[in-house]
Amino acid sequence: MTSTPGEPEATVAPKKGFDPIPSWVGPTTRLVHGARRPDWNAGSVVPPIYQTSTYHFPSEYSEAAQHGNTYLYTRSDNPSVEVPAELIRQMEGGEAVRLFASGMGAISATVLSLVQPGDEVVAVGGLYGGTTDLLSELLPRFGVRVRTVRDEAAGMPEAVLGNPTRLVLLESPTNPLLHVHDIARWAATCDRTSAMLLVDNTFATPINQNPLALGADLVVESATKYLGGHSDLVAGALVGPRALVGRVDAKFYFGATLDPFAAYLLGRSLKTLALRVERQNASGARVAAAASVHPAVARVHYPGRASDAEEEIAARQMRGRGGVVSLSLRGGRVAVDQFLRSLRFVHVASSLGGVESLACVPRLTSHRHLSEEELQATGIDDGLVRLAFGIEDSADLVRDVTEALDSIDTHSKAAPL
Numbered sequence: 001m002t003s004t005p006g007e008p009e010a011t012v013a014p015k016k017g018f019d020p021i022p023s024w025v026g027p028t029t030r031l032v033h034g035a036r037r038p039d040w041n042a043g044s045v046v047p048p049i050y051q052t053s054t055y056h057f058p059s060e061y062s063e064a065a066q067h068g069n070t071y072l073y074t075r076s077d078n079p080s081v082e083v084p085a086e087l088i089r090q091m092e093g094g095e096a097v098r099l100f101a102s103g104m105g106a107i108s109a110t111v112l113s114l115v116q117p118g119d120e121v122v123a124v125g126g127l128y129g130g131t132t133d134l135l136s137e138l139l140p141r142f143g144v145r146v147r148t149v150r151d152e153a154a155g156m157p158e159a160v161l162g163n164p165t166r167l168v169l170l171e172s173p174t175n176p177l178l179h180v181h182d183i184a185r186w187a188a189t190c191d192r193t194s195a196m197l198l199v200d201n202t203f204a205t206p207i208n209q210n211p212l213a214l215g216a217d218l219v220v221e222s223a224t225k226y227l228g229g230h231s232d233l234v235a236g237a238l239v240g241p242r243a244l245v246g247r248v249d250a251k252f253y254f255g256a257t258l259d260p261f262a263a264y265l266l267g268r269s270l271k272t273l274a275l276r277v278e279r280q281n282a283s284g285a286r287v288a289a290a291a292s293v294h295p296a297v298a299r300v301h302y303p304g305r306a307s308d309a310e311e312e313i314a315a316r317q318m319r320g321r322g323g324v325v326s327l328s329l330r331g332g333r334v335a336v337d338q339f340l341r342s343l344r345f346v347h348v349a350s351s352l353g354g355v356e357s358l359a360c361v362p363r364l365t366s367h368r369h370l371s372e373e374e375l376q377a378t379g380i381d382d383g384l385v386r387l388a389f390g391i392e393d394s395a396d397l398v399r400d401v402t403e404a405l406d407s408i409d410t411h412s413k414a415a416p417l
């Protein structure tokens with residue numbers, strides 16, 4: 001199945017217990033009303049926080065438990081966690097969902113639950129540094145081979161996948177170079193070779209892209225980023241068919257449970273996800289355009305800009321291009337230091353997706369564990385800075401970035417930050 005940009009794909013009915021919502025609603029109506037329950041304490045409009053580790057057994061416990069109608073223990077189930085879980089499930093358009101204590105919790109539990117000794121995992125070029133560490137350092141200890149494909153090979157799944165490939169992991173757009181991979185093409189090739197396709201949708205969010213609708217088997221996200229949206233919580237999500245999520249969920253969940261309070265914050269934040277991402281898309285596109293004509297910038301990295309082929313893929317599979325823009329500055333490290341010092345509203349910090357704009361140097365943060373050769377192979381140069389825009393006014397962000405670029409003195413030797 002392929003996605004048409006602009007058309008919401010996620011029209012799955014709410015889970016039992018939640019108020020029904022028509023399939024025709026737009027994303028924000030769904031995010032505000034998609035996980036309401038008539039039975040919340042005192043009829044509260046806002047879901048209560050069930051800050052409990054355990055639950056009283058009802059007198060008819062054995063019958064309720066048999067029908068899955070009761071809560072047992074918060075590591076497995078908690079009503080506060082179900083609220084954001086249900087919203088993310090509907091937005092991604094999947095049958096089942098599990099929330100985790102972090103994005104890495106979601107990725108590691110998923111990967112480790114689905115592979116066994118003798119399998120091969122294919123990592124499509126440009127993965128988050130933590131995911132790269134998990135694949136390259138942990139999996140080989142358990143007899144799982146990991147093959148990373150980059151550049152041209154990353155665009156040719158038919159030539160890459162073979163018999164022992166159990167799992168393919170890709171991000172699109174990638175962190176930090178914003179390359180776009182053809183999810184539908186990878187999905188079709190995985191179907192032919194019986195491999196599973198796991199897509200990390202953190203950068204796009206379900207507002208801009210629905211990997212399941214494009215044929216992916218599973219989607220993971222760091223909910224710490226856009227879904228949480230306020231840089232005040234850490235969470236992860238896995239969405240997909242019941243049978244596959246159940247394989248991660250039932251036995252090998254590894255206990256990375258989302259805390260009820262963090263779940264409450266996540267549910268509150270999700271109500272504004274579409275509004276925030278709309279603004280972030282606009283700011284990303286405007287800053288990318290402004291930076292592309294600035295003499296201090298050697299290259300702008302933004303989804304679809306890398307080549308005509310990537311533009312065609314992005315136009316086909318994304319409804320918006322996102323709020324992250326990376327810049328390769330001509331003056332290398334010195335220029336990066338001057339640029340970061342001059343930013344007024346864009347704070348220098350790792351992470352992305354919050355209401356405040358952040359800037360970071362990938363070689364010192366998200367990709368700090370990579371060797372010099374790996375950094376070069378990935379295309380992370382000394383002058384690379386990643387900008388993740390928040391919800392400030394787009395014009396102010398364009399001005400802030402342009403003035404900081406203007407401040408770069410290509411002749412001076414500024415002390416490093």
Ligand SMILES: Cc1ncc(COP(=O)(O)O)c(C=O)c1O
Nearest residue numbers: 102103104128175202222224235
């Ligand atoms: C694309 C991507 N996936 C996964 C993660 C890991 O998420 P978390 O920090 O919530 O564990 C990150 C973190 O930066 C990320 O950028």
